[in-house]
Amino acid sequence: MKIIVAIKQVPERDARIRIDSAGKWIALDEIEFRMNESDAYALEEALLLKEAHGGEVVVLSAGPERVGQTIREALAKGADRGIHIASDKLGEYDALGVARLMAAAIADEQADLILTGLQSDDLGLGQTGVILAELLGIPHSSLILKIEKTEAGIRVLRELEDGWFQHIEMTTPALLTIQSGNTRLRYATLMGIKKARSKELRVVEADAISVDAARCVSLDSVALPSRQKTTQMLTGTPAEAAAALVEKLQQEVRVL
Amino acid sequence: MPVVSPIFAACWLPGLTLAEPVHFSLVEKLLLAALIAASGWLFWRRFGVIARRILAARKDADFHLFPLGRRCWDFFWEVLCQAKVIRERPLPGLAHAFVFWSFLAFALVTANHVATGFGVGFLDPGGFFGRLYFLIAAIFALACAVSIAGLFVRRFVVRPVWLAHKDKTVSWESGVIAGLIFLLMATYLGAYFVPDGSLAVRLLWWAHTLTLLSFLPLVPHTKHLHLILSPVTVFLSRGGFSEIPPLADDDDFGLVTGKDVTQLTALQVYSCVECGRCTEHCPAANTGKELNPREIILGLRGYLNEFGPASEESLLGRWNSQQAAFQCTTCGSCEFQCPVGIEHLPVIVGLRRGAVNTGEWEDEHGGKLFLALERSGNALGMAHSEREKFMAREELPMFDGSQEYCLWLGCMGGYDPKGREIIRSFVEVMRYLGTSYGVMRREKCTGDPARRLGNDLVFQQLAEANLETLAQNKVKKIVSICPHCVRTISEDWKAYGTPPEIEHHSEFLARHQARLPKSAASQTGQTGQTVFHDPCYLGRYRNVYEEPRAIVRAHGDLVEAERSRERSFCCGAGGGLAFLGEEQGARVSETRVEQLVATGATTIGAACPFCNTMFRDALASRGEGAPQLLDIAQIAAAALPTSVKESDSLNMQEERREEK
Structure with missing residues (x-):
């Protein structure tokens, strides 16, 4: 089974956030970055599937050079190779634009399964994965807690509201967005980091991909939430x- | 010289002459030569295998023979003076020392004994030196005979539990060896009581010789191998306490298979004399855990015997279990006690490194801890902003390079409510003294729990990040309330850079003691006595015993627990275990609290926030009437004039309000 895991690098939880001078995004200097939490669970699901059924786990991420660190971390935890869509101006794309870049970068991969986190910790749109599925023309399901391989494809457990769950049988290829917290994440190991050094990391320049960059959604301004007691x-x-x-x-x- | 002069005088008593056979026939000489060859061959047949096994192990990449001074001192003190053997178990220790010293005295006697058999004896029993030397040897022989008989009775009649094997049996070969040693001494002493030239002289000589020659091949087959190996082990030991060797290369992940066992470790493993001192002091073994430090060492020996040092078989399996390796609190009492120079901690932490660095170890709590350290940079997994809120509330100044000290909060001081109380008290004292200090905003966990649990990746990342921040802030001196932080920064970080000078707050407080107000017991409300609990990482790891006691004494009566100072019993938190679930046997913390409460003290004095949190939980289950628990900083701060503390109490009120 070939699985692609799309991972986003986000400011660390609880970072000291300041709004940048343009007022359209947060100031990124002095901020440390981490792997988006639900993406870490998507990676864990992919690794568990690989351990159970064999195959390959490919990590996909977009962003500036620092994103390479997060891809390496995923490789250290057991992913087999990485694809880095390099761009210093990723903020200029909306979810549709990013999904278009990703679709183009993995067009030749023929993956059986594409996993993403449910949503990003910074923007929290929950759109990129779903749009990516549409662009690739494959079925998707969101808020997934559990994935089982079946004869015909996969059977997934989906979280609904108010304590309800849904089982869905799907054919592959498919795209799933993964909910946090259902498995135990593995820790990075020294052996993993050393092995990761020799793993393939393909860099695709975003500028070299010709996609329609026109935004459907634009961000006018951001503000810190006000606290009230x-x-x-x-x-x-x-x-x-x-x-x-x-x-x-x-x-x-x-x-x- | 009150002892020597009677010996001197006794030399001239006609009865006190050692009888030796004068002439040996050719047949006797040939027989003697054949027996020596046979004994030597039997000895080598086993010893050669062990020696080759040790030498075939991987070289210790970080080994340096120099400086020799420390090695010579250790050899003199621990081997020749038998200091460690005697200190912990004075009576059996002295008995052992007499056996050892007799062996030394007998070196010349034995050489002469064998030489006599070939007609080239060099000590004349009638001459002045011969008389004197034989008589001194006889005194040692007497002491040795009494000692070995006493040790025999101890092992087989008294039977202390620590001497028993895993299956509760006592080693019978120790009895045989004791018998042989007794026989050696008896056959030597006997020669003083038989007439010169009689058949008895010859028989005694041969009996002594045969005993000697049967003793030799037994040595490498039994734990008496320590006779030969332990002096070498003590001399060659790594030296530092609980010194975790650096990983040698890109393929080194710690102790994974036999290939990772180094020569020093193999030498130590074969030196074990199975005395059980390590087990006797181990908090895990004493509370019903699977871990038994002696069995870890003997397990490794069993592995080397079965698979050899080149094996790719996992070290955790048949001979040692992963569960046992992860029950160690790294309190170090095993290594501290070991009389033959075995360094248990590099082995136990090495096994953990092998399991963690390769991802073999799966533990819910351990995984969470590592992820918390990876993601949040603190062991408690709390948001960094919590620490900043605390700093703002306490008005802790930022370190800007102008202050004398960087106050290291640590995970406990920065996030734990009890640790914060200790910081608050210590800050009061520093303010009173007018000491300039500041706190760094970007401080992370020192990596202590990762280091002790064998996660080299997380440890390295944390150490490097912290070293960089300290360098950027131009920190010269650090003071910390946590012995774990102190140890990790001062010793373990050396693998990745040059850490600034650091001291524990007990050292700081003791140095400024004269300028701090002393308090009458009534003033601080301390009416009873205080028992001080030595934290492992302050005592055994840093050799600081007196400083915290000086503070306790200035503010009340100090009493000692049965296990104190270097024999202190762990609180159960070390080695990352504060963050794991302790599921087997009794809780180490409750066992220790039991010991402290038994002193009748009304206050338990602590000097480590981890001990503090462990005791807090253990005391809570004791309900009313339990002693109060105070850090030494809190004890010192309680005597400060109230005006100093007012600003603090305002802060506390503020905090309470905010928490609401």
């Missing part, structure tokens, strides 16, 4: 107040 008094009998508190801790604060 409010105090709520829980009234009623102690039992009622406790019940209300438990509900708030579960539903709003989500610590229980």
Whole structure:
């Protein structure tokens, strides 16, 4: 089974965010970058499938030179080779533009499965994977928790709302966007990093790919969320107040 | 010279002359030569195999013979003076020392004994030197005979649990060896009580010779191999405590297969005398875990015996288990106690490196820890902004190069509520003293848990990132409340650069003790006694015992737990284990708290935020009446005038408000 995993490099969780001078994006100096969380789970799913059924895992990522680091990390965790769509101006593309670049870069790969994370930690659009499937003309399914290989293709477990799940049988090739948190991520190892050095990393210049770069969506401005503190008094009998508190801790604060 | 002069005088007593056979026939000489050859051949048949196995192991890439001073001192102190043997177990230790010293004294006696058989004896039992030397040897022989008999009784009658094998049996060959040593001494001493020229003289001579020649081949077959190997092991040891050797090359991931076992490790493994001191002190072995440091070493020996040093068979399997390797808290009491120079920690951490660097080790908590270190740069996996909020709340100044100290918060000081209390108290003291300090914004975990769990990738990344930040900030001196940070920065980081000078806050506080207010017990509310718990990484790892005690003494009565100072018992947190699940046996932390509570102290003094957090949990389960738990910084800060602390209490109120 040949699996392509599309991975995005995003600012690290909890980075000290500042808005850049143009006010259209965050300032990227002094920020460290990480692999997008749900993409890390997509990679883990791909590696588990490879371990169970054999095949090849190819990592695909787009962005400036620093993206190479994240691709290497994926190679260190066990992916077989990488494709880097190199561009210093990736921010000028919208999700459709990026998906077009990706579709062009993997046109010759003939993958059985393409996995992406559910959405990116920075923009959170959840669009790129789905559009990519449309561009490639293959079926897709989003919010996937589990993938099983079957005779005819694959059977996936999809998360719906309110605690409901859905099983779907699909034929391959297909594209799935993976939900975080359902498997245990593996840690990077020294042996993996050393092996990754000799693995193939193909760089495709974004400028060399002729795609329609016209944006459908444009970002006008970004702003930091404002913090507000409010105090709520829980009234009623102690039992009622406790019940209300438990509900708030579960539903709003989500610590229980 | 009150001892020597009676010996001197006794030399001239006519009865005190050693009887030796005067003439040996050719047949006797030929028989003696044949027996010596046979004994030597039997010895070499086994010893040669072991020697070749040790030499065939991989060379230690980082080995340097120089400087020799430290090696000579270790040899003098640990081998010749038997210091480690005696210190831990004084009575059996002294008995062992007498056996050893007798062997040294007997070197000349034995050489002369064999030479006499060939008619070339060089010590005249009637001459002045001969008389004197034989008499001194006789005194040693007497001491040795009594000692070995005592050791025999200890092993086979008293039977301390530590001497038993895994299957609870006692080694019978030790009994045989003890018998032979006793016989050697008896046959030597006997020669003082038989008339010159009698048949008894000849019989005694032959009995002594045969005992000697049967002893020799037994040595390499039993743990008595340590007679030959351990002096070499002590002399050649790596030297540093818990020194983890650098990885040799791109194919070195730690101890994965026999090919990764180095000559030093192989030598140490064959030197083990199975005395069980390591096991006796091991917190894992004492709380019902599978790990037993002696069995780790003997397991490696079993592996080398079965597969040899060139084998590609995994080291974790038949002879040693992965579970045992990951139960070690790296407290180092095994290595500290070992009288034959075995360095257990490089072996245990080496096995972990082999399992982690290759991805073999799968553990839910361990994986989470590594991912937290990879992604968040701290062991608790908390958001970096939490640390910054704490810094802002406490008004900790940024380090800008102008201050004397960089205050290293560490994961515990930066993120853990209890660790933050310690920082707060220590900062109060520094403010009182007028010491200039600052905190770095981009500080990450030192990599201690990754280092001890064998994750070289994460450790290297963290060490390098921190070294770079420290260099950028031009930090010259660091002070830290965490012994793990201190050790890792000062020693382990050396593999990747030159770390700044660093000290533990106990050293800082002790140095400034004179300028700090002392307190009457009533003033601080400390009415009872305080027991100080020595953190492993401060005591055994850094040799700091007195400094924290000086602080405790200035503010109350100090009592000692049964296991204290270099014999201190681990809290259970070291070696990354604070972050793993401790699922087998009793909890190490509860066992230690039990020992501390047994002193009757009303306060437990700690000097490590990891010990602190372990004890906090263990004490919580004891309910009311449990002793209070204070870091030495908190003890010192409690005596400061209230005006200094007011600003602090304001901060605390602020924090409480914010937390609400």
